[in-house]
Amino acid sequence: MLPSEENPTPLVRLNRLNPHADFPLYAKLEWMNPFGSVKDRAAWALLRDLEERGELANGRGLVEPTSGNTGISLAAMARARGHRLLAVVPNKVPLEKKVLLKIAGADLEVISDELCPAPGLGDGSINLAKTHAKASAHKYAMPNQYENSKNVEAHYRTTGPEIWKQTEGKITHLFVSLGTCGTVTGTAKFLREKNPKIKIIAVQPTEGHDVPGLRNISQLGVSKLFDSSLVDDIIEVDFHLAYTRALDLCQNEGLLAGPSSGLILEGALEIVARDKSGFGVMIFPDNIFKYTSNMIKHIPGLGSGTQP
Numbered sequence: 090m091l092p093s094e095e096n097p098t099p100l101v102r103l104n105r106l107n108p109h110a111d112f113p114l115y116a117k118l119e120w121m122n123p124f125g126s127v128k129d130r131a132a133w134a135l136l137r138d139l140e141e142r143g144e145l146a147n148g149r150g151l152v153e154p155t156s157g158n159t160g161i162s163l164a165a166m167a168r169a170r171g172h173r174l175l176a177v178v179p180n181k182v183p184l185e186k187k188v189l190l191k192i193a194g195a196d197l198e199v200i201s202d203e204l205c206p207a208p209g210l211g212d213g214s215i216n217l218a219k220t221h222a223k224a225s226a227h228k229y230a231m232p233n234q235y236e237n238s239k240n241v242e243a244h245y246r247t248t249g250p251e252i253w254k255q256t257e258g259k260i261t262h263l264f265v266s267l268g269t270c271g272t273v274t275g276t277a278k279f280l281r282e283k284n285p286k287i288k289i290i291a292v293q294p295t296e297g298h299d300v301p302g303l304r305n306i307s308q309l310g311v312s313k314l315f316d317s318s319l320v321d322d323i324i325e326v327d328f329h330l331a332y333t334r335a336l337d338l339c340q341n342e343g344l345l346a347g348p349s350s351g352l353i354l355e356g357a358l359e360i361v362a363r364d365k366s367g368f369g370v371m372i373f374p375d376n377i378f379k380y381t382s383n384m385i386k387h388i389p390g391l392g393s394g395t396q397p
């Protein structure tokens with residue numbers, strides 16, 4: 090069952106990593122969605138829209154560029170409803186995610202680094218998916234999470250209302266990362282309508298990053314869903330910290346959060362130190378299970394002692 094105001098993903102308070110008593114920080118655990126990430130919300134909205142418009146009739150499948158999470162959600166949901174998904178995936182996506190995509194039932198097309206120079210998700214995979222959708226229109230419909238307003242709407246209808254209700258309207262700061270920007274735009278739009286004073290803080294990795302699912306400022310152009318009028322601050326964080334902060338969350342808070350959550354935490358702590366009082370909510374997109382190889386790369390000690 091997908092989350093809703095009545096059945097939201099959990100909101101939990103950080104106890105040990107935030108020293109500021111006047112600025113509690115809460116994490117919204119999006120890995121509690123049925124297929125393990127925040128992308129369940131967008132995937133469901135995209136899939137239902139295609140179905141309702143008759144785009145998936147006569148055995149027509151889906152094709153989508155994905156750094157993993159959207160593909161995993163879409164593949165699992167599509168399979169359950171009798172459709173196939175071709176996921177176009179950049180090679181730099183961790184092996185765990187590629188295998189999970191296959192387990193979820195996706196067909197994979199992995200493209201080389203040359204075709205996809207951006208580490209998270211490049212124009213290469215987006216263009217290739219578009220080419221498939223055009224050249225084989227009878228075979229594939231492309232939801233296009235980067236341009237489809239249903240992505241934003243999913244968060245406007247679910248993530249925003251859940252946070253408003255769970256915090257009883259007390260939220261002062263929202264901390265999010267940027268990929269397609271569906272999460273930030275949809276959630277911020279809803280929350281700002283409830284209280285225009287809520288600060289929306291986007292946290293991005295530094296250039297050259299290897300945090301799957303995320304974009305830094307130079308890569309943002311690809312997402313048509315980014316609305317700068319809804320964002321108060323964009324904080325850039327050294328991408329290595331995404332991994333060390335994720336480990337902090339695992340070992341100090343009992344939250345097995347993934348690297349994009351680690352990045353968001355680092356940005357949130359900077360703002361907490363700056364603004365001193367408030368009520369913060371961080372959207373934690375997924376957990377650490379898909380990133381063990383990336384973790385070893387950044388924190389080599391995690392790999393030692395794992396062989397006889």
Ligand SMILES: Cc1ncc(COP(=O)(O)O)c(C=O)c1O
Binds near residue numbers: 156270272375
């Ligand atoms: C791990 C992870 N974090 C954050 C995001 C960003 O979410 P959005 O695409 O809604 O901006 C994504 C999106 O794919 C993701 O996979």
